[in-house]
Amino acid sequence: MLIDGKKIAQELGAELTGRVATLREAGIVPGLAIVVATRDEGAAWYVRSLVRAAGKLGIEASTVELPTDADAGTIRQALSRAGADASVHGVMCQTPLPGGLRLEDIGSAIPPEVDVDGANPVSLGLLASGSTDAFAPATAAAVLRILKHEGTPLAGRRAVVIGRSNVVGKPAALMLLAENATVTVCHSRTTDLPAVAREADILVAAVGRAGMVTADYVKPGAVVIDVGTNATQDGGLVGDVDTAAVAEVAGAITPVPGGVGPVTTMLLMSHVVTVAERRSMRSVG
Numbered sequence: 165m166l167i168d169g170k171k172i173a174q175e176l177g178a179e180l181t182g183r184v185a186t187l188r189e190a191g192i193v194p195g196l197a198i199v200v201a202t203r204d205e206g207a208a209w210y211v212r213s214l215v216r217a218a219g220k221l222g223i224e225a226s227t228v229e230l231p232t233d234a235d236a237g238t239i240r241q242a243l244s245r246a247g248a249d250a251s252v253h254g255v256m257c258q259t260p261l262p263g264g265l266r267l268e269d270i271g272s273a274i275p276p277e278v279d280v281d282g283a284n285p286v287s288l289g290l291l292a293s294g295s296t297d298a299f300a301p302a303t304a305a306a307v308l309r310i311l312k313h314e315g316t317p318l319a320g321r322r323a324v325v326i327g328r329s330n331v332v333g334k335p336a337a338l339m340l341l342a343e344n345a346t347v348t349v350c351h352s353r354t355t356d357l358p359a360v361a362r363e364a365d366i367l368v369a370a371v372g373r374a375g376m377v378t379a380d381y382v383k384p385g386a387v388v389i390d391v392g393t394n395a396t397q398d399g400g401l402v403g404d405v406d407t408a409a410v411a412e413v414a415g416a417i418t419p420v421p422g423g424v425g426p427v428t429t430m431l432l433m434s435h436v437v438t439v440a441e442r443r444s445m446r447s448v449g
């Protein structure tokens with residue numbers, strides 16, 4: 165069975181429209197600032213998608229375009245400036261960053277309160293310690309949202325995450341752990357990866373290698389979440405999973421496109437709206 169991420173995103177969008185309307189009635193316009201210091205086509209696509217989604221929902225999205233040779237100091241300054249703006253409820257920084265910079269190096273400039281894509285190491289630490297105040301990266305949050313939407317049991321079940329990045333693999337593993345799954349995190353040094361993956365009731369693929377996860381990685385009936393967004397030569401998009409082959413074995417699988425991506429976009433919006441709601445509650449007292 166293919167999981168319809170677009171439909172889940174639409175449901176989230178309908179719920180968000182109501183929450184934004186309530187805020188706007190109180191004179192609050194949720195605002196998202198996107199700092200862009202990359203010419204990466206995937207990032208450019210995502211920025212356009214975010215701006216479009218924000219527009220539909222009544223969220224004010226602004227982009228801060230930096231030169232592609234911007235250094236860490238320049239990016240950090242743009243992030244903290246956006247974070248200090250009272251009309252901004254969410255700040256995110258597009259990756260990949262220029263000059264080999266890592267998101268971990270600049271993410272600490274985003275105040276944790278408005279860190280809607282979980283880029284500040286403090287947010288990851290809060291997530292690890294079980295706090296619900298911090299935001300997980302939207303992509304990792306999308307993995308969990310899809311599993312919950314599908315009613316996939318998590319407690320006591322075996323989850324295997326392939327990939328250990330700070331933006332997907334690690335936070336997704338922490339969130340699965342918080343749901344009482346038994347979690348294994350695999351990576352490039354894992355021995356006999358297919359055998360480990362085959363133990364999974366829930367398999368999350370976040371490696372960034374097109375079609376790497378084949379049918380021999382999958383236990384019959386497992387739920388497979390494909391986080392990969394790999395550009396193909398003809399301008400298309402494929403995941404980390406060989407979807408057609410794995411769909412024959414899996415109980416359910418997210419396609420690419422139309423799986424994790426659309427849910428990610430909506431959850432980023434949802435995080436912005438949550439910050440606006442939190443701030444409005446505080447100002448009421």
Ligand SMILES: Nc1nc(=O)c2c([nH]1)NC[C@@H]1CN(c3ccc(C(=O)N[C@@H](CCC(=O)O)C(=O)O)cc3)C=[N+]21
Nearest residue numbers: 206207210257258259260303393401421422423425426
């Ligand atoms: N700090 C940061 N956080 C990110 O989450 C982040 C980022 N930087 N930089 C760029 C990548 C890319 N990314 C995508 C999100 C959704 C789709 C998406 O929704 N794609 C559509 C299809 C697109 C198509 O067909 O071309 C889909 O999957 O259905 C794609 C790509 C988030 N990224």
